[in-house]
Amino acid sequence: MPSARPLRLVAAPHLHGGSAVPQWMLHTVIALLPVTLLAVVLFGLAALATIVVAVLACLLAERACAPRSRLDDGSAMLTGLLLGLSLPPALPLWMVAVGAFIAIGVGKHLFGGLGGPVFHPALVGRVFLQAAFPTAMAQAWVAPLASGRVSELPATSLALPLLSPAAPYEAMSGATPLTALKAGEGSAALADLWLGLVAGSVGETSAVLLLLGGLYLAFKRVIDWRIPTALLGTVAVLSAILHGLDAERHPGMLTALASGGLMLGAWFFATDPGLSPMTRRGAWIYGLAIGALVVLMRQFSGHAEGVVYALLLGSALTPHIDRWTRPRPLPEGVER
């Protein structure tokens, strides 16, 4: 009779489809690589330092908050990368680190760790920085392709904690395309906007690369394509309508789609599995709601970077959407 050792009593199923959370995180990081590289090319050392500090601080915070948690699931690294990508490049690095600790400590572990968060941890970090250091967050931009960007860090990056920056923020201040538009200074050339040759947060600039990364994730089934589709579709339609009504005040559809972190938000933040609804119907509603909120925030609230708040509000809606779109069990009672 076969089997010399005891048979293992494992429960069915004895097969698995192979999807795994760490792999999803890895694919997401891969999808973000092109735009990360572009950021380093455009903004030089400042961008690189921001990303590295954000990632390292997130890993450190993860260890500190949950000593026994697995760093190799990739989630803390991804949070750090997303945070780094959503910050202005010349932000003092100590602020980046603070943001990372808030992201992991408050945004993630206060809500119970992996799977628990109600808001995206990286966004929590970013919103905290926005509230705590409004000046720095509004001004620490770097002009793309500035000379000397690969040889030295901007003085602001190295500012010491709680002291005002050693040097004033550069002349670029406040001049991301959307803030410029709000101030009535006209729009950056559309092509530059899509390709990312404009000032902006580290990784929010190149809509094309973000779009490609997002499509990769959708293709790999890491994210639900319905969410960005509904979200971007809504933004496109609404901004086209607004532009048609008043071309002076409202940017055109293509400008609205390419600017202000919308692509990053739509493909990488809104699609976080834990923060988006569980059902397919729910995904459509959720994308639609965030899209509408983005347009609303941008046009009527006076806040140029409405995406962040739209995303936060959207994830607050998720439990409700889940409740509205509960799956209905198949009716009972078919006799075999």
Add this chain to the structure above:
Amino acid sequence: MIGQRPAFPGGIKLAMPPRVDADTVVRQMPFAPLLRLPLKQHAGAAPVAVVRAGDEVLRGQLLARAEADTAVPLHAPASGRVLGIGKQSDGAGGTVGVIELAPLPGDTQEPTRGRAFDPDRDDADELLAAIRETGIVGLGGQGEPTHLRLARARQRGTRFLVINGIEGEPGFARVPALLARHGADVLIGARCLGKVLGLRQPVLALEEPDAAAARAMLAESSDRTLPILEVLPPRYPQGAAELLLRTLAGRGIEGCPAFSADQAVVFSLATVAEIGRLLRHGLTMTDQLITLAGDGLREAGNYRVPLGTPVGFALAQAGALAELDRVLVGGPMRGRALGSLDRPMVKGATGFVALAGNQQARLPEAMACIRCGDCVAACPLQLHPAEMGLLARRGEVQAMVDHWHLERCFECGCCAYVCPSHIPLVQMFASAKGQWRRAQASAAEGAA
């Protein structure tokens, strides 16, 4: 009709090994030195033994008589001597009788034959009684006595007789073997069932990989009432009878638009083939065609295995490796792991899987639920595995039943198959169901 929306949501696409010629081969399993035959091998009541220790019996001779309406008789799988009637746990706290039979070595093992039946000549009631007398039960995995399902369907009145030729489990290959070797049996079995139900033309449902074999089988026959072929794109678990009926009812059958699922009755291809084989030769059920699969077997494939053969003996005949990691009754998706290889094969088994330890990578440890919703999308019944999983971790079994219909989960495994956090959802649901049933039972006792 490929690409139509199925009538149930969810389900998964399993990677099924492609069909090969070897799938049509069926090897005869020799007799084990000792066959153990539990009296209760199926749903319903157990038959009553009519033999005693020391009796000599012939292959196919009655061992236990069906007295209750829900019982089927049990016949000797081999000519031999009854060693005794022992007891064995029934897995639910009670015991069942087990007839122990030692096959005679060197016997030709020619089965005893009774009267042969012919669906064209014999009438419906005779056929129904004859089906019961063969001792057959559903061979698709449920083990319900076939005559009961037939009688119910007859009473209810059905319009469609559906033959379920969907393999279901990856690595199993009973369907190609039945189509290639038992075509005539299938057609005669279908006519017998049709006659009992008063239906002329059955429907044969199968998945694309087996469509060509089915067409070849039909082309060989000059039968006047060949089954209508319904070919479905592969999807797990559409072979589950209830889901298959929904799918067929929703899309309609050739020559008939959508109908209500209640108007059809399903029998598995294996059952139909066996009924045809037994009735037309006047035989009783003494063995069954099963698949022995898995990387722990050197000679995996289809075997005709005598009832009562110990699982370990069957696996050894199929070239089991010395070191096995686990052995499953049933396929890799729904199979139950066996603790002991002494267990005999009973009626209704579809196959066994032996997995070698070295190749079977363990699943990574379960992580927290990240609320991705993939399990919800995969559940064919549209239950909510994620919510049930969270409740199960907190031990809130009643809430699982009250809010999320735990009791309807049929443990198909789709949810656990897709979960990126490797949460053992099915295992949690199975044990929660057990808890809930025990609570129900003790509540009922308390009330009585």
